[in-house]
Amino acid sequence: MSIGGRSRLIGALCYILPADYDVILESIITALASTVGLLLLTAGFLNEPGVFVGCLLALIAAGVYVSSMRQTTEEDVGSECVTRPRYPVVFAVVLFAYLLYVSFAMTHENVWTSRAQKSPWGFTSESKPGICNRRPLPSHSHRKTLENYNCFDNILLVVFFSHARYGANLDYHREVYSDYFPNILYIGPASREDSGFDHSYDIFVDSYHSDEDLTDPSYYKMAGRMAHHMLYTALQEHNCYDGYLWVPFDTLLNIPRLEKFDQEHFWYHSPWALPVFNPAQDNSLSSGLHAPPVNVSPDPSINLTKTWRGWGLDWWWGDPHVGVGVCMEAFRKVPLHLRERLAAFTNGETRLIGGSADTIYIPGRHRRIFMEVLGLFLETTCFLEIAAPTTLHLVAPRHESILFVDHWWIYQPPFNASFVRQKWEEGYEVDTFHTFHWGERDENNVWRANYENVEDIRRLLRESAERQKIVFPVR
Secondary structure: OHHHHHHHHHHHHHOOOOOOHHHHHHHHHHHHHHHHHHHHHHHHOOOOHHHHHOOOOHHHHHHHHHHHHHOOOOOOOOOOOOOOOOOHHHHHHHHHHHHHHHHHHHHHOOHHHHOOOOOOOOOOOOOOOOHHOOOOOOOOOOOOOOOOOOOOOEEEEEEOOOOOHHHHHHHHHHHOOOOOOOOOOEEEEEHHHHHHHHOOOEEEEEEOOOOOOOOOOOOOOOOOOOHHHHHHHHHHOOOOOOOEEEEEEEEEEEEHHHHOOOOOOOEOOOOOOOOOOOOOOOHHHHHEEEOOOOOEEOOOOOOOOOOOOHHHOOOOOOOOOOOOOHHHHHOOOHHHHHHHHHHHHHHOOOOEEOOOOOOEEEHHHHHHHHHHHHHHOOOOHHHHHHHHHHHHHOOOOOOOEEEEEEEEEOOOOOOOOOHHHHHOOOOOOOOOOEEOOOEEEEEOOEEEEEHHHHHHHHHHHHHHHHHHHOOOOOO
């Protein structure tokens, strides 16, 4: 508040105060003027109860003091500042107006905040990107990204392990992909302490429902059935990124292709997704030269468990422990407008989405709502490959396209870069595929790492860059 403005406020207060106010009273009036100035200055930008309560206390204290002073000086009417009987009324009006203003300000979105530019992160109650502090990632003794390569500088690559099979799987993965992703979070069910202290912090440990028991055909407990808890953990513990790319360690990433994906959109092999331009092939999903999309569930109102023949024949839809019946418990808790969003994909029918969850990209601005919905499914034992794809289709905004990832899930060899080259020859694209092996089993059926896979991926990335007609660095 300017000096002139404060003087006018003091003069106005003098109109209602005793004539012989002393130095103490003058100080109170000055403080009161500053309080009102602070209120007017901050109320438009802040909606903090502490500001309003503090100003209210200052007003009441000033009122009490002025009242006591007036009682002792009522007979002095000859001074320049004359006490008038309207003083109690004016003070009451000021206090009443203040309380009305506080009530309005604390129950309405203030105009400055509502007009401020929305944060590109999409946070509602989190820090803005300019002041958002990232949690440090577990230490990794790997090289930095290649010089002048920054396509994924603000993306967190979340690499999960369903089993604690680290070793070369982690070392080779890190050697290849840390050239392009400066931020990698390796997350799994146990630490890597067996490799010594230098590797004891390689893994962010999350062992939620990570036990495995494949001996009971009626309850086939795969270790990764609840791996979406790791996804939730990664999102919760590591905010402040533009996006999150979720993959297992044994998914090959075609980096020159992923460069072309808009990081403001979800990426998934959704049947309703749009293809990303590819100079090496036809760019229409109708051409059929794309990886198979994810599946839509049968009608969940039908008892699928009754006719379920096991996951090998009927997948997981009818599994009584992790299937549709369990997942629907969470689905019914999802807000109606989000369920209607999913129904818009499925012609108004209530359906769930199921399939590989080995490549999912989540824009950072949708991080919170994705977490909240995924958390509902985590309250049940709903299978990873139903919970995560269904969540994505529940929260993807109507006005934003999902981008189609040519993701392949294979269970027959070759489990290496040769698979990608084969698909190229057939006219297809491979953006990612699972399962990729960083080694092979020898003649004694012992798995051994093979460094040739690291070199072959680098050759593949060069070949892919040529197909995409881009300049791409390879070590």
